[in-house]
Amino acid sequence: MTSRPVRIAVQLQPQHASYEQMRDAVGRAEExxxxxxxxxxHFFPLNGDPDGKHFECWTTLAAWAEQTSRVQLGALVTCNSYRNPELLADMARTVDHVSGGRVILGIGSGWFEKDYDSYGFEFGTAGGRLNELARAIPRIESRLRMLNPAPAGPMPVLIGGGGEKKTLRLVAEHANIWHSFADVETLAHKLQVLRGHCTAVGRDFDEIEVSVGVGGRGRDGGIAGDPEVEGQPLLDLGARLFTLGASGPDYDLSVLRTWLAWRDRLNENAAG
Known part of the structure; x- marks a missing residue:
């Protein structure tokens, strides 16, 4: 594993909050x-009131891009099923320019059936959705090369999911970042599988940043977890990007301070 700085992300889940509350949370997180x-x-909340307040992903990202000045921004993750691949490439390129080159293009195959049914998308099967993702990513890459102007920044591709035959193969072929919610034992196994795919496609495994959801994954609408207990074993396996989740309406970011202090200690020690 090549030396990478430890990074901390927060997923501000666009549910149960007014836009003003989300905007406030973005400002606090960057600060x-x-x-x-x-x-x-998604189009509906994933926890709490299933018909509670909710806002659309990429429209929100465009606003956050204008609001912020330093942080990278992205979807964790964009559902491939909801947009034509060429359109998604154009949207991401546009938001990348709004942000000054700070977009991460996170993408996955989709899974929340209520979204599909309510908005008229065909749900199909998990395997079929992964096959569609495999066909879409080259189209996205091709469109990004054609667009004028080109993306403003490197626009790293993040692929989420842990399927060993299809998803991790796509990670090896296309991703700059791989994201999962794996525990320590699962992550160790998945990384071995990913290494095998990288070898098969001729990709340097060390080019891929390993991202992990931590702190309870926001399942209770808040941030929790001790980085020394939860983060360190994942770090030892090679994880370098740690994402905590927070839900509206309040977006409690208090425990982020602990994770950020842990990040800073590790990076300072690595720098000597």
Missing amino acids: LGVDVIFNWD
Whole structure:
């Protein structure tokens, strides 16, 4: 594993909050010093009131791009099923220019059936959705090369998911960042599988940043977890980007301070 700085991200879940509350949370997160602010790509809340307040992913990212000045921004993750691949490439390129080159293009195959049914998308099967993702990523890459102007920044591709035959193969072929919610034992196994795919496609495994959801994954609407207990074993395996989740309406970011202090200690020690 090549030397990478430890980074901390927060996923500000666009649910149960007014836009003013989300905007406030974005400002607080950037001021605290997070490296990345993610949202998610759903049409309804995933916890709490299933019909509660909710906002669309990429429109929100465009506003956050204008609001912020330093953090990277992205979806964790964009659902491939909801947009034509060429259109998604154009959207991401546009938001990248709004942000001054700070967009991470996070993408996955989709899974939340309520989104599909309510908005008229065909849900199909998990395997079928992954096959569609495999066909879409080259189209996105091709369109990004054609667009004028080109993206303003490097626009790293993040692929989320842990499927060993298809998803991790796509990570080896296309991703700059791989994200999962794996625990220590699972992550160790998945990384071995990913190494095998990288060898098979001729990709340097060390080019891929390993991202992990931590702190309870925001399942209870807040941020929790001790980085020394939860983060260190994942770090030892090679994880370098740690993402905590926070839900509206309040977006409690208090425990982020602990993770950011842990990041700073590790990076300072690594720098000597």
